[in-house]
Amino acid sequence: MSVLPFLRIYAPLNALLAATGLVAVAALTTPDMSGRSRLALAAVLAVIWGVYLLQLAETLLKRRAG
Numbered sequence: 254m255s256v257l258p259f260l261r262i263y264a265p266l267n268a269l270l271a272a273t274g275l276v277a278v279a280a281l282t283t284p285d286m287s288g289r290s291r292l293a294l295a296a297v298l299a300v301i302w303g304v305y306l307l308q309l310a311e312t313l314l315k316r317r318a319g
Contacts, residue, residue, distance in 0.1 A: 262308050274301050 262270075277294045280286070 262305075270301050270304060274298060277301075 274297075277297050281291060281294050
């Protein structure tokens with residue numbers, strides 16, 4: 254059985270990213286939030302997705318090389 258690539262992220266870092274993402278998504282549902290706050294939260298989510306995409310790319314490159 255293969256391991257999903259995102260499970261290879263260091264567990265505490267993965268938990269931190271997941272918790273931060275959940276808080277950001279929950280905060281984005283607040284109706285009276287300023288545009289700057291929404292932009293900042295969207296940027297946080299983009300960084301989190303970027304980390305996961307880099308991890309996935311690294312895993313795929315390792316599999317292709319080895």
